[in-house]
């Protein structure tokens with residue numbers, strides 16, 4: 402049975418003290434909760450990763466990085482490798498976020514290399530993709546999403562899919578307060594599951610978790626997460642508040 406997942410992408414928010422305090426509150430708030438078949442993940446900035454991973458160790462909260470480089474080490478100023486993430490206890494990485502694609506020039510080809518590097522290090526990947534508003538208006542959203550998934554992930558062996566979590570994040574819904582409707586999310590998620598089934602097999606498609614991201618909050622999560630092919634959320638703004646995030650983790 403595929404897992405339900407709530408993942409908080411903290412983006413460029415929270416210094417070390419704020420990150421420690423936030424993870425502490427989340428760990429505490431979830432301690433007594435019975436989270437059936439649900440994983441809870443937080444993704445702080447690189448500077449806080451080691452400390453947050455340490456605080457989350459042995460709890461219900463898992464820790465992810467927001468990005469990584471595909472090389473092991475070397476002259477890549479400002480970058481961090483999979484090996485380095487693992488050295489601080491981080492085994493999950495978000496790749497392909499639209500903000501990385503848009504502001505930092507990450508291409509499908511770079512992302513395919515990052516995916517390979519993460520997998521070579523036995524890391525799990527939350528792989529993000531999604532269309533911009535113009536593409537949706539032009540009815541190109543299915544093509545855009547398919548090509549991002551195809552170029553980033555379809556070169557993989559079937560066995561690699563155990564380590565993949567998909568995250569559909571329509572760019573027009575990120576940080577805008579405007580979510581995709583539950584029907585729009587379901588329609589896209591069902592499409593994604595179908596292309597994975599067609600390229601690989603039904604078993605992989607059935608077992609891969611597909612998260613929705615874009616202005617999810619405690620007020621709209623239940624309805625979105627109730628859709629058959631929506632297995633949880635990748636949360637930005639609402640993940641910065643412990644109470645909201647805990648409510649989201651309990652929204653299934």
Ligand code: 13P
Nearest residue numbers: 410575576615616637638
């Ligand atoms: P918001 O929840 O702030 O819209 O951000 C979504 C997102 O980009 C998560 O990665």
